[in-house]
Amino acid sequence: MTGSGPSSQRPPHPDDATAGAEVLPPPVSAAERANRLSAANMLRSLLPLVVICLLVVGWQAFRNNPDDPVREIEPTSSLRLAEARAVYPLLIPALDEGYRPTSVRTDAGTNPEGSPVTVQLGYVTPAGNYAGYVVTDDADAEALDVLDGAAEEGAVEIDGEEWTRSTTQRGETALTRVADGVTLVVTGSAGDDELREVAEAVEPFAG
Template sequence: MTFDPTPPHEPRRPPPRSALGPRQLVGAILVLLPVVLLLGGLSRCSFAPGGPEIDPSAGPAVDAPALLRDAARLAPFAVRIPAVPPGWRSNAVDRATVAGGPGTAVRAGYVTGAGRYLELVQSDAPEEALVRDVAGTVPPPTGVVDVGGTRWVVYGGDEALWVADVAGVRLLVTGSAGEDEFRTLAEATLAGETLPAGTPPPR
């Protein structure tokens, strides 16, 4: 008969931490990594049913009227300066050639007071070429809206596009905002100052 010194009901003790090998440490890290990533992602994200939101006070800000006046000096068409509402911020203005077709585009990006993004594109390019340049394709039109007596053709896609022809210049509005903010930018563009082609910037 042999004597077992270990009591029958004593729980088995885990090995000391110093006894853990590299395999056990790697396994523990792989278990914890998804939890850390999940918690980090949740702390940075917010739910936005209408599309992505941007902090209106964050990011770069540019003087859109001044930059649009400068663009009008070189643009071969009349350039409008939108009279956007207080609380809207412009974050970019540029001028470029329309890809895949003749024409120049003057672009101005805006962050609305609600934190949505909109872009206004003014161009002398044909409507189809301008839509393809902005959207990468020509989605089917989904309807027409009237803003201030001006007819805007609405195109579907990942983001809606509104296009109007005003005195031979194509005006295009696109972005993540809702219809009300699309209308606001369309109205602000139509009501804004119009600079004839080649207008020199003020001294």
């Protein structure tokens, strides 16, 4: 005969009922949900901008062909400033796309109003050579130093205008025309034919 002794089991505890239950995360507040939505909306809004930036960078990389080191510039703003300050009709070569502008300089923005104005332009020619152009009403302009020591070789007619052909100390051709106190110079490593094309293209600036 067996007797029943006192039980060895402890009485149930209230926590035992939830011991095996899944613990759920605390509910997300409305403010947190709004913040998450705002971050997601921001990312979606930035995505088109990122795509556009990548397209622009790709287009620039496509244009800047590593096989072509020439970097063209846009001289229009400088020429407009020079035209506004000059007291003479500004004459600039109107060249086709084969002549690519690579440099422009003017003192129009630094000299007092009414002072002489000098403009210098540099081009890479279709043959890959350099052609420089100068127009100034300053007889002492530094840009005219290229004519120092040049040997005059006579007059040539270009597009109905008389120019003086010279050979500079560098051995390059220089074409010069002076009219109404304004000096025009076309010179550079380009051949005579291309320098003549630059001189022929000179006309009042229409910027």
